[in-house]
Amino acid sequence: MxxxxxxxxxxxxxxxxxxxxxxxxxxxxxxxxxxxxxxxxxxxxxxxxxxxxxxxxxxxxxxxxxxxxAPPAKLPLTLILALPRPKMLRRVLQTVAAMGVPRIVLVNSVRVEKSFWQTPFLTPEAIREQLILGLEQARDTVLPDVSLEKRFKPFVEDRLPAMAAGTLGLTGHPGDYPACPRALSEPVTLAIGPEGGWIPYEVEKLAEAGLNPVQLGERILRVEVAVAALLARLF
Amino acid sequence: MxxxxxxxxxxxxxxxxxxxxxxxxxxxxxxxxxxxxxxxxxxxxxxxxxxxxxxxxxxxxxxxxxxxxAPPAKLPLTLILALPRPKMLRRVLQTVAAMGVPRIVLVNSVRVEKSFWQTPFLTPEAIREQLILGLEQARDTVLPDVSLEKRFKPFVEDRLPAMAAGTLGLTGHPGDYPACPRALSEPVTLAIGPEGGWIPYEVEKLAEAGLNPVQLGERILRVEVAVAALLARLF
Structure with a gap:
């Protein structure tokens, strides 16, 4: 604290x-x-x-x-994050609040186990508790906005394009893609997949919504580490 | 895995x-x-x-x-890390192994609690177990070298200068310092402090050994997150 x-x-x-x-x-x-x-x-x-x-x-x-x-500035970022497993979710919420992400959308993916959506760590009170811990850690006062999207396709087709409009849209995904850009000052919409990664259909749908795949190298990182690494590299 | x-x-x-x-x-x-x-x-x-x-x-x-x-290339990095608390230590060892750090020195600091040096997670077998988990996660086969330095001053005065010779020496430390550099290809020796940070005497001794302070912004990050963020930014 x-x-x-x-x-x-x-x-x-x-x-x-x-x-x-x-x-x-x-x-x-x-x-x-x-x-x-x-x-x-x-x-x-x-x-x-x-x-x-x-x-x-x-x-x-x-x-x-x-x-x-005044509290420190937030990052110009909307983070679309495949729902992590409950234990990881709690740490990731702390991490993203600490790093200054103002807006987080937790979204479904084929590789998100259905049971993850049942965790008590997804109640508004439990989410808020972890965000507060992140703010106390980093010395910030402004809670990020967290929303849940339990269905991938309607979110990505109907709501993501407007959310990503006017921003640089990126999907973090290992593979033969351009390297993740560095030191941006423009607004970004970034999608990070689950353990095991997005499936090809999801990468394609995210690209249709304006989020093009970029990679961080051939090493596969745990979600929490990938989040910290991508944010540190982008901004 | x-x-x-x-x-x-x-x-x-x-x-x-x-x-x-x-x-x-x-x-x-x-x-x-x-x-x-x-x-x-x-x-x-x-x-x-x-x-x-x-x-x-x-x-x-x-x-x-x-x-x-062949396994993926390692980072051109020696990481000097103030010994984290035991639970954090395990995750940090996985993270640094996963991110491709070839050499890690766990060092004492005024803000490292003495009891941390007594943890069973510091036995060679326990360290190796976490490093293996990191290699399995990231798809690498080469164990990092981990050494322990229970006394800050003799390490920093007698051994660190030779270790850092010919590398860019950096100490991650919040404050009025230059921003952490980006996208380096040269070898780096990087020191990361404990929760609560290095004390001024330690920052000074590290600088005398060739490791000059750099900062990542005003937000205070947990050690594990700071490690991932600094490595992603440096390389």
Whole structure:
């Protein structure tokens, strides 16, 4: 937790907040915080600045804070991600929130097991929890927008073309394709496949929607690593 | 397991092998393999090619194989990594093996907890196990060399300068430093800090050894994500 992320419900006045639960435990157990300590704070959806602990016990912490700077810029990116297996999903959500992806679409693919759509980690609360962890890690305050598309074809045919319009559309896919471009400043729509990759039909449908395949080399990377590697290379 | 990685002990002749244990279970449970199936194989430290399952039961699998291609090139990189916490260590070892890092030095830092050096995941067998998983993931056959340096100062003063000689030396560190360079083809020695980062003294000692600080932006990334992002950007 490199940023103590306050939520509107934590505020007791415009510059005071009270914390309980996970963040309070973290202050005790990891930060070993004491009255008077200063720490970096941010307000969810708002600015970032400094906080000072006014009191701290086993029940709650009270702090005063002032917000003096804006959160870091997001990447100009929409990420279309084949739904990863549940354990991987949680880490990937943290990673993409930490790296500054503003918009994520979790989509079906032939190689996504049907059971993955049943995981409790896909509830809005569970998704939000992982995104918050990513924001706290990276020091950001703005939640990415996450949407679910359980059917590949209607999404790719009906909604993706408009979403990708005016952006550079790319599909990360191993094979005999151009190398993934570097250091872009233009907006990008990037599709990343499941473990085992997109099937050829899916690569073709994504290309029809304007997302052309690019590759990162012959090594096959785990989804979480591929996401970090592609984003670091693109921007 | 995108590559069935054979070890010399598995061979019963120059083109036949017998498998038991983890890889056999994986063939049954994940690949749902049957007699006659062909699969990608590699020989640890050797070439890659095709294998064919001759027989397969609960006890063992026998296959014939031929090795026709070389493993993918490694990155021209020595990675100096502050020892991560045990759970992260395992994933990072897989990641760096998968991404093609040939040489890794796990080093102490003020922000590495002493207990991390006691983990059973640091035994040669445990390290090797994670590296193998990374090679199987990425389709490579050549184990990286991993060494441990439990004392920062003697390593950085006495051994690192020779190790970094003739390479571009870099320390990944957030702050007011030049941006991490991109798309290098020259050899690099890269140091990546612990959660919480190198302390200023360590950044200074690394610079004296020839590793100058570079940054990836204001977002603080988990070590595993920072490793993937830095490697993808550098090469």
């Amino acid at each position: 490199n940023l103590l992320l306050l939520e509107p419900d934590d505020l007791i006045s415009e510059d005071r907040a009270v914390l309980r639960g996970r963040r309070l435990r973290h202050l005790h157990e990891v930060h070993r915080a004491e009255d008077g300590d200063t720490l970096r704070v941010g307000l969810l959806g708002g600015g970032m600045g400094q906080g000072q602990l006014l009191s701290l016990d086993e029940q709650q912490a009270e702090l005063s804070f002032s917000l003096t700077s | 995108n590559l069935l990685l054979l070890e010399p002990d598995d061979l019963i002749s120059e083109d036949r092998a017998v498998l038991r244990g983890r890889r056999l279970r994986h063939l049954h449970e994940v690949h749902r393999a049957e007699d006659g199936d062909t699969l990608r194989v590699g020989l640890l430290g050797g070439g890659m090619g095709q294998g064919q399952l001759l027989s397969l039961d609960e006890q063992q699998a026998e296959l014939s194989f031929s090795l026709t291609s």
